[in-house]
Amino acid sequence: MTRLIVTFACLSCLVACAEPPAEAPYSASSPNLILIIGDGMDDHQITIARNYLVGNAGRLTLDDMPFRGMVQVQTVDDTNPAVPRYVGDSASGATAMATGQPTAEGRISTAAKTNEHLPTIMEMARAAGMRTGIVTTSRITDATPASFVAHMSNRYCEMPRGMVREDPIIPQDSTDCSAEFIANGGSGSIVEQIVNLDIDIYLGGGAGRFTDFIEGSDSITIRDAAVANSFRIIESGSELMGDLGQGKILGLFTDGHMPERMRGGVADFIERVNGVPQWPEAFGCEPNPAFGDTPSLAAMTRVALDRLDSHEGFLLVVESASIDKAMHYWRPCGHIGEMEQLDEAVEVSLDYAAVNRSTLVLVTADHGQTAQLLPHTSGLAPQHFAPTGRFARVRTPEDGIMGIGYASNDSPHWEDHTGVQVPLYAAGPRVDGLPHYLLQSDIFHIAATHLGLGDTWPAE
C-alpha cells in the first residue's frame, strides 16, 4: 500500500519526545490496547461538549492527545455487500473495528448476506493468552460491546426470549434469530454468549438482560449461568471499589443502560403563533439525580485497568454509550455529560499509558450523529424562519448560547445517525506514524498489529 510509505517511515518521534516513564513494568513483553469508543461522537458532539465544558477557547483532554485523524465509517447492503450504505449503526461500526470486515447495519460480528461468524480482536487476544475487558455505560449486551465478544445476525437478539419478536412500528427492529438458538445449532442469544466466555472483566448496565432463563430451561437464569462460569457478579459502586478477589468480574450496575450524568431540557419542534416561531428559552445543564452513586466511566475504567494490568498484555474496550443515546432522544445535556465522561476516561487511560509505555490508546466513534451546533437564532429573520427539526438552546457557563438541532426525521421515536467520517485520536507507541485518514476496518488491523496477533499493518 504505497499510500502509507511516507508516513510510516516516521516512527520514532512521539516516544523520543515524551517524558521518560516513572515505571514501565511490562513495556517490553506486553502490548496493551485501550480502545475507547464514543458512541455517536462526531465533531459536532465534540465541539458542543467543549463549548459547554471548558469554553470556546478551552481544551478537552482529547484535544491534547498527540495524534488526530479521521475514519471513514463502513457499512454495506445486506443483500449485496459490494454496495456501500454510507450510514451505519453501532453494530456495523463496532463490527468493522472488532473484525476488520465491514458488515450490514444491525449485525454483530457476522458477515453481511452469509451470516458467517467473523473472528473478533477480543477473541484473538483471549486466544493469545492476553487479558480482556469491556467497560460501557450501556447494557453490556448492547451492540457496541457485543460486537467484540458475540456473533448474531440481529443486534436485538440479546436474550433468548427476544429472539423472536415483531415490532409493529419499526419492522427492521423486529427480530427472528431462532435459527441461532443453541437448540438449532447456533450460539444462542448475545447475553448467553457473553456469560459463556472467559472475559476478565465486564462493567456496565443491563442487569435486566440477565434475569431471563437460559434457552431451554425454566429454572436456570442467565445470572446462574454466569456464576456457574465463575463470574463474580457485583452490583454497586461500593462493591466495585472493594476487594474484587481474583476471578472474573461481571459488574451490572443498573437494570438497563446506565443513567446519564447531566440533565436539562429536551429539544422539541418550534411552535408558531400567528406564523411567528416561538424560539425556546435557553437552559443550562445540571447533575442528573438519577445518576446517584452509579460508578462513572472513569472509575470503571480505572478498576478495569487495575484488573487487566499484567505481564500478558491486555485489550480493554471502553464505551461512552449515551453520547449516542442522549442524542437519539434529544437531550443535549445528556450528550454533553457523556462526552465529559468519555474525556475523563481518556485521562485515566492516558495516565495509565504514561507509565505503561507499551500501551496504545485509541479513541474513536462508531458513527456520526444528527445533533448539529446551529445559530441560536436564525441567521435569517428569526421572526419568520426557524429550524425544521427539534431544537434546543443551551446556555453555556461562559454565557454564550448554543442552538442545537436534530432533524433527521419527524418521528416521536428517535433521531437517526449520520454517515460523516468520525474522529480518531491516539497516544502511545508509533502513533506519529499513523496516517490521518483510515477506514474503520483499519482500526482492527492497527489493534491486531500492536497486540502482535498475527496481523501486519499496513499491508505491503
Add this chain to the structure above:
Amino acid sequence: MTRLIVTFACLSCLVACAEPPAEAPYSASSPNLILIIGDGMDDHQITIARNYLVGNAGRLTLDDMPFRGMVQVQTVDDTNPAVPRYVGDSASGATAMATGQPTAEGRISTAAKTNEHLPTIMEMARAAGMRTGIVTTSRITDATPASFVAHMSNRYCEMPRGMVREDPIIPQDSTDCSAEFIANGGSGSIVEQIVNLDIDIYLGGGAGRFTDFIEGSDSITIRDAAVANSFRIIESGSELMGDLGQGKILGLFTDGHMPERMRGGVADFIERVNGVPQWPEAFGCEPNPAFGDTPSLAAMTRVALDRLDSHEGFLLVVESASIDKAMHYWRPCGHIGEMEQLDEAVEVSLDYAAVNRSTLVLVTADHGQTAQLLPHTSGLAPQHFAPTGRFARVRTPEDGIMGIGYASNDSPHWEDHTGVQVPLYAAGPRVDGLPHYLLQSDIFHIAATHLGLGDTWPAE
C-alpha cells in the same frame, strides 16, 4: 504555552521522510504560503464528496496530506466581544484567519464593537516585499477573499452604491456603511479598496461589482480605477492561459460568482400523500453546461503560482467558495463538484510545494455547513417518518445512494451555517510539529511565523 511543548519538540520528521526535491530554487530565502479555504468545508462535505468522487473506500488528495487537525471556529458578539457566538460566517472566519483576532459575523477585518481596522496577513506580507495573490470561485469582493485585503463593518458594502441598503426580509443583511465612505474619512467600499492595492494577482468572479462608478464620480468606474492603478484586466480562460505580461493582474471571469462545475437535482421538503412520505428519486450529477470554459480553480491556482513564484516569497489565498454557496441553495451536486475543484487545487499546490520546499500548504474552512449525510431511507419506518428539512438522494457512481439533508431553517432563502470545528490539513516545513487542535486565529500566527513576519508561534 505548555500544551505545545511536546508536539513542537518534533520538527524534523516530514522533511526528513519526504522525497528529495527535483529543484528547490528559493527554499533558503523565500518562505511561501498557500492558504486554501474550502468555504463551508466541514467533515460532512468531505465525506459526501469522497463517497461520490472516489467511492466509500477511495481517497481524495486531501486524505493523503501529511497533517490533519481540527480548528475551532471563532466568532463573538458584536456588542459584547467577550461572549462567543459559536456559529460564524465567512467574514468572521476569514477575519480570524487573516488577522489573528476573532470578530463578529459579517465583519471584514474590523474589530467587533470598535470597528478598528485589523492588520491582515496579506497586508503584512505585502509590506515585507512579498508577492501576494487571491484566487477564488466567488466574486473577489465576497467576504472570504475580502477579509485578507479590505476592512469594513459589513461584508455587504462591496460597492459604493451598496453601502446604504435596506433588506425587508433579512434585516441583518441591510447595510449602512455610509460612515465608511471615503468622503466621510473611511476607506470606501470593498471593491474600491481592492483596486487601490498592490496585490499581484486577483482571479475570480464578480465583474459586475466593478462597473459601478467610484464614490463621488458619475463617470469613473471601478474598472477605470483598477486600470489607473496598473491592473491588467482579463476576462476569459484563453486570456488567462496567454501571455500575461509583467504587471498586476485582475481576472474577472464572470459577472457574479463563478458557475459550479457540476449540477443535478435540488433538495426539497418531502411531501406526504395520505400521510405517507414521498421519498424523492435518486439522481446522479452531471457537468454543468454553464461552467463552459470558465477556468477551473486548479487552472487559476497554477497561473497564480507561476505569477508569484519569486525570490521574495509569497502568500497566495485560494478559495473554493461554492462548496458553501451550493449548500446554501440545496444543490448537492454543486457542493460535490466544488469539493472536487478544491481537491484539484490542493494537488496543484502540493505539486508546487514538492519542488519549492519552503512552501507551506494549509487547507482549512471558514465555518461548517448544514448539509448532512443521512440514511437514504429512514432508519425507522420510511412509510411513516422522514427528514424534517430539505432532502435529496444522490446516486453515486459505485451504485450506492446518499441521503443529504439540510434543516437549519424553513426559509425559501437559504440554509444557515453550523459551529462545528473544521478541518485543517497541512503539508510543508515542520507540519509534523503542528498540534492537532487549534483556534481559528492560530492560522494567522502559523502563517505569520512561517512567512517571517514578526510573529512567533507558538507563543512562549
